[in-house]
Amino acid sequence: VNRARSWWSEDQLERPCSLPSPLRVLLSHSAQQEEMSQKGDCNRWYRRETAGSVCTWLKELSHSGGGDKRHSRRPALKVLCLSPSLGGRTKDSRARSPGRTPIGVCWLAPEQTAGKRKPFVYTQGQAVLNRAFFPCFDTPAVKCTYSALIEVPDGFTAVMSADTWEKRGPNKFFFRMCQPIPSYLIALAIGDLVSAEVGPRSWVWAEPCLIAAAKDEYDGVIEEFLATGEKLFGPYIWGSWFGNLVTNASWGEFWLNEGFTMYAQRRISTVLFGEPPPRTCPRGPASGPGPARLLLGRGGCQPLSCRAGPAYTCLEAATGRALLRQHMDITGEHHPLNKLRVKIEPGVDPDDTYNETPYEKGFCFVSYLAHLVGDQDQFDDFLKLKRKRVDSIPGFEFDRWLNTPGWPPYLPDLSPGDSLMRPAEELAQLWAAEELDVRAIEAVSISAWKTYQLVYFLDKILQKSPLPPGNVKKLGETYPKISNAQNAELRLRWGQIVLKNDHQEDFWKVRDFLHSQGKQKYTLPLYHAMMGGSEAAQTLAKETFAATASQLHSNVVHYVQQIVAPLGR
Numbered sequence: 001v002n003r004a005r006s007w008w009s010e011d012q013l014e015r016p017c018s019l020p021s022p023l024r025v026l027l028s029h030s031a032q033q034e035e036m037s038q039k040g041d042c043n044r045w046y047r048r049e050t051a052g053s054v055c056t057w058l059k060e061l062s063h064s065g066g067g068d069k070r071h072s073r074r075p076a077l078k079v080l081c082l083s084p085s086l087g088g089r090t091k092d093s094r095a096r097s098p099g100r101t102p103i104g105v106c107w108l109a110p111e112q113t114a115g116k117r118k119p120f121v122y123t124q125g126q127a128v129l130n131r132a133f134f135p136c137f138d139t140p141a142v143k144c145t146y147s148a149l150i151e152v153p154d155g156f157t158a159v160m161s162a163d164t165w166e167k168r169g170p171n172k173f174f175f176r177m178c179q180p181i182p183s184y185l186i187a188l189a190i191g192d193l194v195s196a197e198v199g200p201r202s203w204v205w206a207e208p209c210l211i212a213a214a215k216d217e218y219d220g221v222i223e224e225f226l227a228t229g230e231k232l233f234g235p236y237i238w239g240s241w242f243g244n245l246v247t248n249a250s251w252g253e254f255w256l257n258e259g260f261t262m263y264a265q266r267r268i269s270t271v272l273f274g275e276p277p278p279r280t281c282p283r284g285p286a287s288g289p290g291p292a293r294l295l296l297g298r299g300g301c302q303p304l305s306c307r308a309g310p311a312y313t314c315l316e317a318a319t320g321r322a323l324l325r326q327h328m329d330i331t332g333e334h335h336p337l338n339k340l341r342v343k344i345e346p347g348v349d350p351d352d353t354y355n356e357t358p359y360e361k362g363f364c365f366v367s368y369l370a371h372l373v374g375d376q377d378q379f380d381d382f383l384k385l386k387r388k389r390v391d392s393i394p395g396f397e398f399d400r401w402l403n404t405p406g407w408p409p410y411l412p413d414l415s416p417g418d419s420l421m422r423p424a425e426e427l428a429q430l431w432a433a434e435e436l437d438v439r440a441i442e443a444v445s446i447s448a449w450k451t452y453q454l455v456y457f458l459d460k461i462l463q464k465s466p467l468p469p470g471n472v473k474k475l476g477e478t479y480p481k482i483s484n485a486q487n488a489e490l491r492l493r494w495g496q497i498v499l500k501n502d503h504q505e506d507f508w509k510v511r512d513f514l515h516s517q518g519k520q521k522y523t524l525p526l527y528h529a530m531m532g533g534s535e536a537a538q539t540l541a542k543e544t545f546a547a548t549a550s551q552l553h554s555n556v557v558h559y560v561q562q563i564v565a566p567l568g569r
Contacts (some may be wrong), residue, residue, distance in 0.1 A: 312417070
């Protein structure tokens with residue numbers, strides 16, 4: 001665990017490279033439209049209170065301290081070990097970027113953007129790609145503040161992940177981040193961008209042709225979530241609550257970030273969309289909540305009494321559980337990446353830890369902790385970091401949770417969501433029948449269903465697929481708000497249903513969705529579905545990838561290649 005500000009573990013004190021506070025990075029970059037490249041300098045100051053070597057992965061670096069250059073297993077990068085520094089001495093290293101970087105920085109031609117007018121560039125640092133953008137300690141264990149001066153061509157705007165933004169003349173933008181953050185959170189985008197205010201402390205940025213839709217999507221929503229989160233977890237600091245203030249010290253512990261984040265997200269939903277759950281969960285016999293307190297079932301362990309919250313939160317959690325089930329069905333439950341604690345060793349890319357396991361299995365683990373604590377107020381105090389230690393609790397199976405792959409040994413009880421889930425399940429069953437009961441189907445109105453109820457319904461349809469011939473066509477005609485939706489969650493699931501049923505009439509919708517976005521969460525499941533489908537679906541996958549690869553992030557390209565044309569095939 002790495003926490004900014006004033007606290008770190010004894011283990012980190014023994015590893016001086018992991019201390020979060022003494023590092024500051026200054027960036028100076030110039031984007032050149034004609035060459036579609038960038039050039040820049042990076043100065044980095046660090047102050048060491050103890051002697052020790054400083055190591056970082058770099059592409060090219062000139063520095064003031066001397067040292068040896070050694071090659072890593074990634075041929076495009078080099079590792080530089082500076083000589084040991086004396087306590088209290090400040091060192092300065094300086095780097096120059098020679099041009100376009102191969103990873104971490106993505107360049108889009110005008111025709112690849114929504115507006116089709118100007119090129120666009122953006123960075124993606126997570127997990128370990130910012131080392132190819134600027135010299136940095138590319139690990140979440142080290143945090144830094146940073147300043148940046150970005151020079152852009154006429155008519156372009158730069159934005160960064162910073163808390164201070166100033167325009168300095170027609171072509172220069174200055175940014176400052178005063179909150180120490182891990183290097184992967186440093187992000188830059190340059191393009192034809194405009195902004196719209198969507199709350200008293202929040203703005204959305206997009207291309208001019210998208211800004212109205214973006215404002216409509218987020219107006220008022222962000223402040224509502226922030227205000228609710230602050231009531232639950234304390235004042236919002238950039239990148240917190242669990243994205244930066246407390247996070248994983250290495251990518252092998254990615255669940256620590258995302259498991260708590262998913263729990264926090266669903267706690268916020270509990271307050272926003274329904275009554276709070278009971279403050280105290282019944283804890284049963286005086287002997288405490290050991291393994292005997294869990295009821296074993298086909299889906300894992302179920303608590304006997306503790307409830308996860310109101311109906312909407314349970315519904316949303318059920319859709320997440322379905323994604324975890326899909327992921328483990330594809331990889332196999334006992335795949336080593338389906339542990340919460342992943343061993344990062346040669347051959348394991350930290351980006352491979354990005355899957356549903358740290359999110360949804362991590363959420364189940366945090367829910368398990370809340371269940372063991374029993375009192376919601378006490379657990380909220382823990383989440384607010386009011387306590388720096390936690391007493392041991394009977395029945396706590398730490399090693400089993402962290403180091404055993406497979407399905408979570410505990411699942412939060414989602415039965416409070418039955419009022420929303422049962423109608424969706426019953427409707428899905430009607431659509432799976434050999435002969436459709438049209439009258440019964442028409443008696444169910446979905447016009448008032450929220451997005452996650454529609455998502456849950458489609459998850460059930462997908463589980464029952466392939467449907468009898470003609471049912472998917474009729475389904476799409478009956479619910480155009482689903483089959484023609486612009487919501488990404490609905491488009492993903494409709495595409496999966498179309499592919500699993502080989503409904504070629506709607507293959508174009510799959511292709512259009514993949515052309516319109518490149519997010520890994522939505523892209524990889526569709527390629528898995530295409531390559532697991534008919535010959536026509538596999539052809540669609542190869543043609544779509546050939547047409548879109550140039551606009552995808554390098555990580556996404558790598559993973560799609562493994563699906564479409566794996567080694568050895």
